[in-house]
Amino acid sequence: MLDDGHAFPPVRLRAATLPGHIDRWPVGPRLAKLLKELRSRLNARIGHERDTQPWRRQLGLSAEDALAAGHSVPSVVNDIVHGALKTTLHTCVRAPTRTELMRARALPTTGSTDGLTWYGQLDAYWVAHYDVYRRLGLAHYRHEDADQLGLLAELARSTGWWWPGEGRCVMAERPTEIHTEPLPGAFHGELRLHRDDGPAVRFADGTRVHVMHGTHVPDWVITAPTVDRIHAETNIEVRRSAIERIGWGAYIEQAGLRPVATTGDPGSDLHLYDVPFLWAEQK
Template sequence: MSTEPADRSLTEEAIASIYARHRRPRPEFRWVASPYAALPHLAGFPTHQTLRSWVDTRRPPGRPPIASDIAAGLSRLRSDLSEGFVEPAPDRPLMKRPQGKPWPSLPPLEALDAGLPFQELLRQGVREALFRSLAAGIYLPIRAALTAAALPVGWYGHQDAAWIGHLDALRRLGLVSGGQSAAFEPWVTLARAGGWWWPGERVCVLVDRPAVLRVEPVPGAWAGEIRLRRVPGTSAVEYRDGWTI
């Protein structure tokens, strides 16, 4: 939720290391003050439809775009880190998962009493709670305000903290293996230091963090979820170039 300016040097080094992991040279970094200001710089960048074409049986000729490689590598990283999870020895009776149904979504203390496994407690209380706040609460409304038909594939920096925070919690508790630490650290850095970014083959477009975020608690939420505060006559988000929603 920081509205301090992005740490540009840390952000650039983290992204350069991600490029290097996918055998790409360091890109030119092009900073802009808002997502709206980024739009003129994104012409020709791949969309989600472009990336889907690379998993079809009839793939386009040539090399996949860097965004495709980053997305695939990130999927492998998250799977590798999650698959190493070791459930701690229970100190309470554990609930059996209802056959063919998801785990019940419960407030933390009720979830403990009901016997949800620790892995599910962390998934609901960290990843899902942060995702509701940062995705539904913040970056999806900002994306909608751009009114672009199809934004290129990009990432959200500090607003990607849901999956990063969840895996970091598992790692700090010693419940996942540390074999992928080198690949994970750049994403942790981006969550702490950066804003939105779009990777291109030679140019990476980056957005500074907003100057103002006005938020409020989500009514009835039990894990501290927030959303943008919508007050008539007041901007919910303000960027440093004056663009607001």
């Protein structure tokens, strides 16, 4: 990460204030414009077909069964490749990792520095989306566009976050550890971050991200959950994760909760406890 203590000078870039000719733009916005134009050309080649309601969520079909049922090849590819990878990389991995890194390192963010942020390996979901069309012979790209896509694929294989600048390019190391579990209800191998005995993501410089079943949590939830810390926590998902970490039975006993009612069907009783404090009143 950025361990030298130097920060990018803050500037706010707006289209109206950029120089008229793209060659005079800063590197970040210039690269972003070129990338947007590349994706537009690639979308034109593949038809950019996207179902508003993906077939697998409607029917729960495998790829083979969906094709046999008459669903188009592009719709199946979009869901298996783009949809599945986006769920894993963009939603389940990038979001909690980005939150932790921004908090711990004050990393530069898009639109607030002299460079725009790219996500390296975590951009693989959209890079692979175009690449699989080429590999399957479903689309043929111009030579120049194929070369640019190849460079983006190489970046996804080689780096983590990266920031282009004038005469410099900051590239972050990829994590040394990533721990995951299957995403419940997934059809195509989607994963989410999870580890209940240590950090789900670890970087070589010691930066760590703690996640339980996809929920980004403070390190104390994993390393030292206590009833007092649980009662002081205002985030309901963090509280739930901490209780699950020590076990519901142990939590009820340690918190001294008093049972007030039991209901439910035989073998699946629901127990209601009196909670002697109000989380809703916490600030």
